[in-house]
Amino acid sequence: MKYLDEYRDGRVARKIVDEIQRVQTKPWVIMEVCGGQTHSIVKNGIDYLLPEGVELVHGPGCPVCVTPLEMIDKAHAIARMPDVIFCSFGDMLRVPGSEGDLFTIKSEGGDVRVVYSPIDCIKIAQANPDKKVVFFAIGFETTAPANAMLAWRAKQEGLKNVSLLVSHVLVPPALAAILQSPENRVQGFLGPGHVCAVMGYEEYEPISAKYHVPIVVSGFEPLDILQGTLMTIRQLETERGEVENQYSRILDREGNKTAQKLVFQVFQVGDRNWRGIGTIPHSGYHLRSEFADHDAEKLFDVAQIATRESAICISGEILRGIKKPKDCPVFGTLCTPQNPLGATMVSAEGACAAYYAYGRHLNQSKGVDVPIHSVGGAA
């Protein structure tokens, strides 16, 4: 289809891969920041197309994955309350907390609803004035404007029964944390296209300059990712460390000023705990005090539940690009999307879950690779 097919063209992909091969003289480790990019890479087999020596490692940009377990438990405790309608994006429903997931809570009688837009909560709240409508506002900068709009409209319209359980995180502090780590392997980044569509890429320039690292803001289609990889390798091979924009059909340096204005009206920056990584200073959004009446953390008295992460899970290292899913001894065996042990397996966009969904665990056990061009048939 138009605007999609041209970014999935196998012949163009081949040309870009050939060009990567031509310019690359040594091995490079490049991190794609977004979960959506990871998903696209594994789904389309892009990592298999790249020449040896170009390694893609998977970044922290899966918002569901990095939502801390204690926040998920808090959400579940609220969702279990009889007078609550708990609304969430779809992929949060299967994420297990300490006692089951939102599907389980729904099967036990909890009113859990999937919404496609946070604004849907306004209608639900108007139709159910005797219920408290709580929205699980998670995500990176990408979802922040729509989530902010819910808080803003709830306040404007005096909808006392709408609140947000906010667990918002920000990309630039996470990139800085990865680069500061003594174990860091990442030499260049495919920057987060959707995040930058909202925020622009100006705020990445100081990071790129300080660590002398290429950051190429890239899209999500196979050719976007291949072109972004080529641009990153060109920089690396010529010892440049700049911010470049591969995704210029969508975004510019400034981003969406209207969206940013709304976000800063509603949210303020503060520390956030990232699942698998830990607390990163100034790495998330919290509701401003003017919106306290719509802040679920303040409205619902949910006791802190002590949580414990698996000792064996390596998701923290995967999220920082130090390891890959296949480095984990329990990937695909004890740890599966049905029974995830940690951050990168809990959501479809997590690196481990993406590897699992596209059968990368099966390669290991059954060990057969069909040479793609030797199988005849329909193509």
Next chain:
Amino acid sequence: MTRNDSAANAPVAAPSSSSFSQNPTTEIPNPLFGSCPLPIFQHKNIVLGHGSGGKLTSELIDKVFLRAFANPILDKLDDQAVLQINGDRLAFTTDSFVVTPIFFPGGDIGTLAINGTVNDLAMSGARPLYLAAAFILEEGLPAEELRRVVESMGTAARKAGVQLVTGDTKVVNRGKGDKLFITTTGIGAIERDVNISANRARPGDKILLSGYIGDHGMAIMSKRENLEFEGAIESDCAALNGLVDCMLDACGAVALRQNGGHPLHCMRDPTRGGVATTLNEIASQSKVGMFLHEDQIPVRESVQGACEILGLDPLYVANEGKLVAIVAAEAAHAVLQTMQNHPLGRDAKMIGEVVSEHPGMVRMQTRVGGTRILDVMFGEQLPRIC
């Protein structure tokens, strides 16, 4: 025993279908580690995912139903039972329909109830003959809506050449049902010398798909969730027995010429769980691998667009008027051509082939030239956050 849709307000369209045709799975619960403590397989209650057609459904069938009912006919896990009675072969199947909304672009719960059961019979090579229908009505259902549904059942039955010969009606209290549930049971005669079963795929066989995928699932979802996509998506709901008849004719000619076994090895309508799930079931039951070519799989722009927006994969979205057939290579082109000459197979494609490598696994060459594996879905496909 049979198909049961995920319930009315499921987050993702998973329209009615499919029987016990699921792969048993053996998941290992994890008692060793601290985090994410509840293995989802230890559900105390039924969750929507148990009706998704994915791994949770398999588990329910394997651990609950098969344990109670096991017998050689059921154990084949086909979409219909093939019965030998006094030398005659009969196909027998049943299916429950719980779709919300009951009216949708391209059809309604009534047309689904007829066509779904007709298709399950036809997939065994049977000529569908008689249906039974059981209605569970919720108190307060407008009589006019029931009349419309029943009328479209009549029309669909006439079109498919079957008669509805017996039935039952129950009414439940308001709030105890979702307007209207229909169960249809069907019987058909297998008059040709065919042996179609999910365990008959052989390396070298070609995989044929009768047309555009994902139309039904996305039509239901757009209507259910009030998603306004440009250009309405219509359900593909249709009875496929006419198309199957033509395919068997084409196969018959080849079989006669080559004097071999019947070349149509497996046939299924990829309803709940979509094409990917159906092919996984066949690969697993036949102990063969499959290799697909993404660029040959027909997906309408409107469906592709809707799936892109929601983060869904059309290969896992339900169809109600499509079939996949696994056909011996020597007959494949003749069958494909016959399909393309039939109105319901106009857009048919050869999408891949059966291979001896990686048994039980479906692999696909992606449009961009990489490869990926199409695994069985766990539960519902969930719209992604961004």
